Amino acid sequence: MRCLIAALALCTLIAAPVRAEGVLVFAAASLKTALDAIAPGFEEETGYNVTVSYAASSVLARQIQVGAPADLFISANEEWMDVLQSEDLIDTASRVDLLSNGLVLIGTPSSETAEIGAGFDLLSQLDGGYLALALVDAVPAGIYGKAALQGLGMWNEVQYQIAQTDNVRAALALVATGAAPLGIVYRSDAIAEDRVGVIGTIPPEHYPTIVYPAALTRTANPDAQAFLTYLQGETAQAEFLRQGFTLPDG
Incomplete structure (x- = not known):
């Protein structure tokens, strides 16, 4: 047994x-x-x-x-x-x-679209508000975003109007909740959030390949x-x- x-x-x-x-x-x-x-x-x-x-x-x-x-x-x-x-x-x-991936400039769903290039007046678009961006010296989305602003010749004029966040989804949330009028995030982030709209695609030649x-x-x-x-x-x-x-x- x-x-x-x-x-x-x-x-x-x-x-x-x-x-x-x-x-x-x-x-x-x-x-x-x-x-x-x-x-x-x-x-x-x-x-x-x-x-x-x-x-x-x-x-x-x-x-x-x-x-x-x-x-x-x-x-x-x-x-x-x-x-x-x-x-x-x-x-x-x-x-x-x-x-x-790619970078886009986001605003509210009703924001008018624009071509992002040398003639784009980002500071005027901010209208005294802040640009939401992930940490520009550590987080990839922020590093890419800073490089894009530098490549477009916009960094010097907007660097003091940037609200830096711990990660790109936090930057996305600032725009989605209205805490920041504009932000730079990945294209995929903009697609994932119905409360934001894409103002324009940032030309990829202005930042390193993601x-x-x-x-x-x-x-x-x-x-x-x-x-x-x-x-x-x-x-x-x-x-x-x-x-x-x-x-x-x-």
């Missing part, structure tokens, strides 16, 4: 499915709407659990530096991924350029590779495109 019970117990252990530990993703704040839409499909398809922590790429990179247990990091620029790579905190072989690299960390759960692969598949990429992102090859 004891032998029979032991044999049955062994068979049960062999037949029982292995439960995934789950995948913890650290992702740039601008990815929230898209990843929130994509992750459930992956979970349903694979049975794996995905948890995503959103913040500025700079904040997430620093958390990984001090030992945060992320499995997958998706940054909104290459520089913060380069920092982690230089410290051997990511699996370099897994690193891929996942997405690209690249979202993704990579597994050195301590990644093996299941994280499956999610990274899924993000490069047709279903996920179709959702990214719908949300206003582009693919690195165009």
Whole structure:
């Protein structure tokens, strides 16, 4: 009898499915709407659990530096991924350029559209208000935004009229709630928020190419590779495109 019970117990252990530990993703704040839409499909398809922590790429990179247990990091620029790579905190072989994006000037939904160029009077458009922008010296959206303003020759006149925020979604919220009349955010952010309107697209030649690299960390759960692969598949990429992102090859 004891032998029979032991044999049955062994068979049960062999037949029982292995439960995934789950995948913890650290992702740039601008990815929230898209990843929130994509992750459930992956979970349903694979049975794996995905948890995503959103913040500025700079904040997430620093958390990984001090030992945060992320499995997958998706940054909104290459520089913060380069920092982690230089410290051997990511699996370099897994690193891929996942997405690209563009910058837009936003206002209220009723704002008139305009061509953003050398003749655009941004200071006049602000009318004494502030331009919402992510931190210009640390957060990718802010770094790109500052570069764009410099490239357009507008930085010197508006630099003291900028309301800097911890991440690009916070800058988006300032405009959406009316706390700031204008803001510079990613194209995908503007699409995600009905309470703002796009005044104009900032010409991409005025700022560095926006690249979202993704990579597994050195301590990644093996299941994280499956999610990274899924993000490069047709279903996920179709959702990214719908949300206003582009693919690195165009």
